[in-house]
Amino acid sequence: MAVVARQELRDLWIGGRGLVLAFAFSVLLSAITYLGATNQALNFLERREAVNLTLQVAVGVGALLTLLAAADAISGERERGTLESLLLTPVAREGLVAGKLVAALSLWFGALLLTVPYVWFLGHDVGAAGEAIGTGALAGTLLAVGLTAFGIVVSALADSNRISLSVGLFTLLALFAPTQLPAGAQHGWAGEALLRVNPVTAAEHYVGAVVVDQHGWTRDISWLASPLIAAVALTVVAVAVMPRFLRLRGGVGG
């Protein structure tokens, strides 16, 4: 697994898409931070709300990056004709999947690292920087692990890279959709249950509760149940079950 992970990390970060995606992520965060900072100056946005907005975007986009990388991991190899060579090596298929999962997940940690200065800039003088970075790291990591594992599952099952990426993006959009519901629809037991069950909305709610409402680390920790369950369950499925689906597609051949 370590050999696969090392090579995948190398391919992703040295001359690969990793640096380009990190640059695009930085540009996006710069724009969000600029908007947050100017809104603060105009008193349209509380300082903690600006930190929360930047953090939510960082978590959401960071998770999206890992999902995109994971969705390409296996279906991409299949499409490029490189999967058969990997399957012919004596490396356990679980090791191949785990190595690719680790590499895709590295995009989240890269994104988190890039987020730190922006959050510090917005939140250090109201004492929100430390807790924002901590909660963002906790909730974002759970979310990123779950989405990376989900991307691997889709990639192992999909016949083509296009299908894999489409299913991954559609699912992510569906998970983010409840955040756009009117505030009224998010209250009541049904609304809260919907937010709690959805790992994305649950993670973002937890971040907001700690950063904006200053609820402390533990008061709303139960909101992290669904991101945690999703991360563990999907990782188990990806690493233990999906290797059985790691095979070539197509007909009988010659």
Next chain:
Amino acid sequence: MTLEAHALTKAYRTLVALHELSFVAGAGEVIGLLGPNGAGKTTAIRLLTTILAPSGGRFAVAGIPHTRPAEIRRRIGVLPESAGYPDRQTGAEFLRYHARLYGHPAPSARATAAALLEEVGLAERGKSPIANYSRGMRQRLGIARALLNDPAVVFLDEPTLGLDPAGQEQVLRVVRGVSRERAATVILSTHLLAEVEEVCSRVLILNRGRLVADGTVAEVARQAAAPRRGRFPDLGRVRPDDGRAGWLVVDAADVDVQGATAALGAAGITVLAFELEGARLSDAYLAMTEAG
């Protein structure tokens, strides 16, 4: 025997892709695997290389039964049909990575990669990205990858497909070297019969998933194909409608050669020599497969 297959079968629901393939191969043999498209060549290779699980039958590589696929993968080398390569990696990086996957420590992986690049004639291009390689260079890189673990059996699925004559010759030279110098068994799947006649010690012909011929090139050619043509040179007075003056060429399948000889004698033409052109592998191939 380094490779043994007994009644090896692969079925996809109602479609039988390979039906009870049985053969044995010894060290240093180069076996040509022939057959038209859809005959089951790639299926046979994917079964023997553990990529597919058999529906029936059994096989063993270097004495390791097919029920231990991970161990078999340590003893085989494979150039898959239409193998892809990571364009951004250099040839040397690609080989080092795969050597590591076979368990080589980093220094050994580096040394093995360098030696194999030399062996397949890519030493000078080892530091170039694979994106810049020609098809022939990629095929030779694929063969080098197949040799990383010093395999007992090497499977090459259409290694010369799409190569120009010079590229084909380079690949065949490497194949001969693998057989002679490494004493590895080579299974060479191809559509090019001349290639098989040139390098293979034995031929297996598949048709619709069934083995229809197994033997040396000469044996298989004789098995299905009658001699092609009889030639009577130096006949002097004979002026055929087409062809060379003084020579008579008859189709041995249609003409009774002995009768023709007698008829020439009766006409007062002295037959000084008679040459019977040997049967060809292509005749046998066409006779035995649906391609004919």
